[in-house]
Amino acid sequence: MNLNTFSLALAGLVLAPLLGGVVAGVDRVVTARLQSRLGPPLLQPFYDVGKLWSKVIAPASHWQGLFVRWALAASLASDVLLAAGGDVLMCFFVQAASASFVALGAFCGSSPYSKLGAQRELFQLLAYEPVFMVAILCLAKAAGGFDALSIMAAQGPLLFKLPLLVPGLVFVVLVKLRKSPFDIAASHHMHQEVVRGVYTDYAGRDFALLEIAHWADVTVVLWICSFLWATGPVQMLVTGLVFLFAAVVIDNISARLTWRTMLGRVAPITLILATANLVWLYLE
Amino acid sequence: MFGSFLKTSQVKSPWLMHFDCGSCNGCDIETLACLTPVYDVERFGVINVGNPRHADVLVVTGTVNQRNAVILKNIYDQMPTPKLVIAIGACGCSGGVFREAPNVLGGIDKVIPVDVYVPGCPAKPEAIMDAVVVGLGKLKGILEASK
Numbered sequence: 139m140n141l142n143t144f145s146l147a148l149a150g151l152v153l154a155p156l157l158g159g160v161v162a163g164v165d166r167v168v169t170a171r172l173q174s175r176l177g178p179p180l181l182q183p184f185y186d187v188g189k190l191w192s193k194v195i196a197p198a199s200h201w202q203g204l205f206v207r208w209a210l211a212a213s214l215a216s217d218v219l220l221a222a223g224g225d226v227l228m229c230f231f232v233q234a235a236s237a238s239f240v241a242l243g244a245f246c247g248s249s250p251y252s253k254l255g256a257q258r259e260l261f262q263l264l265a266y267e268p269v270f271m272v273a274i275l276c277l278a279k280a281a282g283g284f285d286a287l288s289i290m291a292a293q294g295p296l297l298f299k300l301p302l303l304v305p306g307l308v309f310v311v312l313v314k315l316r317k318s319p320f321d322i323a324a325s326h327h328m329h330q331e332v333v334r335g336v337y338t339d340y341a342g343r344d345f346a347l348l349e350i351a352h353w354a355d356v357t358v359v360l361w362i363c364s365f366l367w368a369t370g371p372v373q374m375l376v377t378g379l380v381f382l383f384a385a386v387v388i389d390n391i392s393a394r395l396t397w398r399t400m401l402g403r404v405a406p407i408t409l410i411l412a413t414a415n416l417v418w419l420y421l422e
Numbered sequence: 423m424f425g426s427f428l429k430t431s432q433v434k435s436p437w438l439m440h441f442d443c444g445s446c447n448g449c450d451i452e453t454l455a456c457l458t459p460v461y462d463v464e465r466f467g468v469i470n471v472g473n474p475r476h477a478d479v480l481v482v483t484g485t486v487n488q489r490n491a492v493i494l495k496n497i498y499d500q501m502p503t504p505k506l507v508i509a510i511g512a513c514g515c516s517g518g519v520f521r522e523a524p525n526v527l528g529g530i531d532k533v534i535p536v537d538v539y540v541p542g543c544p545a546k547p548e549a550i551m552d553a554v555v556v557g558l559g560k561l562k563g564i565l566e567a568s569k
Contacts, residue, residue, distance in 0.1 A: 166464075175462040182467050188431025195475065195502030334473045341475035342502050 143222050150221020151214055158353025159183045161360065165315070165386055172390045183349070190346035198247040198339035205243030206344045206351075212236035213354035220361055223287035226274050233358055236351060237263055240336060247339025255335025259323040261397045265405035266313045269306040270362075272412040276300050277365050279419045290368045297366040302415035306408040307363050308388075311381050313400075314359045316352075317389035320404075322397050330394070429565045432478075432504070433558050435467045439477035439501070443494055443530065445484030448544035449511035453481060455547045463551060474500035479557060480534075481550070485513040485520045486527045498534040504564060506557040509536045510550060512543045 162183040170177025179185075197203055213236040219229040237259065244256035278284045280299045281292040289296075297304075313320045324335045332338075340348050363381045364374035395404075442450050456463045457470055471477050474497045486494060498507065509530040512518035517528040530536050537560055538553040 170462070170464060174459045176465050177462070178464050178467050182435070185431040185434040185467055186437075188428050189435035189437075189478070192428040192432055193478075193502040194504075198475075330472075334471070334476065337476075338473055339475070345476070 147218045147222035150217045154217035154221065154357040155214070155350050155354045158355070158357040159187070159350075161356055161382060162353060165382065168383070168386050169390060172386070183353075187346045187349050190341075190349065191343055193342040195342040197344060198249070198252070198341075199243075201246040202243045202340065203344055205239045205246065206340065206347050209236045209239035209243070210347050210351040210354075212239060213351040213358075216358050217354050220286050220358055223285055223290075225284050226278065226286050226289065226362065226365075227271075227284050229286075229358065230270060230274055230362075233355060234263065234267055236355065240348065240351070243344075244336040244339060249333075249338045251333040251335060252337075252339040255323050255325075255332050255338060258332070258397055259336045261401055262313050262320070262323050265320075265397075265401045266310045269405060269408045269412055270310045272409060272416055273303050273306050273310070274362065276303055276412060276416045276419060277362075279416065281365075286365075289365050290374075292368060295367045295369055295373075299419065300366060300415055302411040302418075303366070306412040307366070308381065308384055309404060309408045311359055311363060311385045312388060314355055315382075315385050315389075317385050319388070319392045319395040320400055321389075321394055322400060325394075429562075432565060433562050436478050436506075436554060436558060437469045437471045437476055438479045438481050438554070439471050439474055439497070440481045440483070441494065441497055443482050443484040443486055443490050443514070445511065445513060449483035449514065449542075452544045452547050453483060453510060453550055456550055461547050461551060463554070466554070468554065474498075475502065477501050477505070479506045479508060479554065481508045481510060482514050482530045483510045485517045485523075486530060486533050487523075487525045488527065489525075491527055491533045494530070494533050504561060506537045506561060507534055508538045508540060508550075508553045508557055510540045510553075511545045512541060515539045515541055518543065 163180040166182060167177045167180060212232050216229045216233040216236065219225065219232065241256040241259040244252045244259065247253065277289055277296060280296045281289040283289065316324045316326045324337050325332045337345065360378040360381055364378040367373045367377040440453055455461060480498060480501060482494065507530065509515050513520060515529050517526055520526045521528055527533065538557045540549050540553045542549055
């Protein structure tokens with residue numbers, strides 16, 4: 139590892155979660171404007187995490203603290219891998235481990251809502267992970283390598299070679315950002331049947347760390363989506379913002395679906411589209 | 423610097439939990455009206471949460487009676503510290519017109535400590551928002567004193 143790779147990895151470790159926090163702020167402001175409200179300040183997610191960090195509360199289970207820290211470590215590791223130009227497939231697997239740790243921590247809790255949320259988190263994993271993996275295979279095939287640097291160095295926008303990937307990636311973004319209609323595990327907007335789902339039993343400092351892990355995840359997912367138009371940093375940023383804006387709009391205009399619809403209809407359709415694109419790339 | 427950011431965060435991010443402790447729904451409707459685009463309390467970082475483990479401010483409407491006193495205490499105990507309690511409406515403050523009823527204990531303060539009282543039948547959304555601001559001022563004073 140040379141010094142340049144090390145500094146890129148360090149930048150990924152520090153800046154990626156911060157960028158995820160800003161994305162959460164933009165999301166809340168845009169959502170409020172779509173609902174004719176003024177909305178919170180842009181830095182509100184950072185205040186929320188600061189507040190949660192300073193709260194004093196006994197954990198629902200001692201195992202939870204351990205799983206939260208593992209989830210955070212895995213999410214940050216996926217950021218570091220991507221920032222250092224590492225293997226995107228490895229980054230994907232590490233991030234899947236992070237989501238599994240969140241579910242395991244929720245299973246340790248005593249609340250039935252927490253356990254139900256954890257089960258739904260596993261259903262979500264089952265639904266979006268195959269689509270996301272095929273999407274990464276397509277990106278790698280089209281760019282000629284699995285490492286992030288070669289995908290970003292691809293000639294021209296990959297979008298024109300991978301048009302059938304877009305519905306799949308929008309599905310993945312909706313699930314990972316915990317947005318309707320696929321906000322099934324965490325019930326982001328309160329007062330729904332699972333209270334706060336997988337997050338119900340996490341509180342105080344553990345919940346703050348979990349939020350930071352979520353920000354890191356969001357950055358990774360939007361970053362991978364931005365590979366569709368990776369002709370320059372500005373183009374990548376704009377592509378990421380387009381996916382974010384699409385997710386916010388869909389969140390505001392749609393009701394929540396059940397896990398059966400997610401797993402039985404949306405996941406197979408997006409998987410078939412992404413696989414068709416992969417086959418097309420091989421036949422070309 | 424990190425310490426002052428944490429203290430600022432606690433004042434700028436009050437997550438409310440609303441508990442209907444036997445209200446006629448008048449105060450409940452006024453409380454929920456605060457979240458609509460007209461009043462938009464999210465401007466101040468307020469979020470309405472359904473989980474006491476995530477809540478900072480407990481907003482209680484209605485009287486306390488023999489049956490729900492245990493539930494109110496249970497919710498209060500599950501909240502992380504520091505926490506605020508706001509009693510909304512005449513019933514929440516003192517028991518209101520129901521205070522002499524045989525099953526009614528009285529206002530919220532018969533069971534848990536109350537930080538801010540909001541009078542009215544029902545209380546106006548402006549008064550409820552003002553109560554949150556007053557409560558946060560109180561919290562800020564406590565945090566400053568703990569330096």
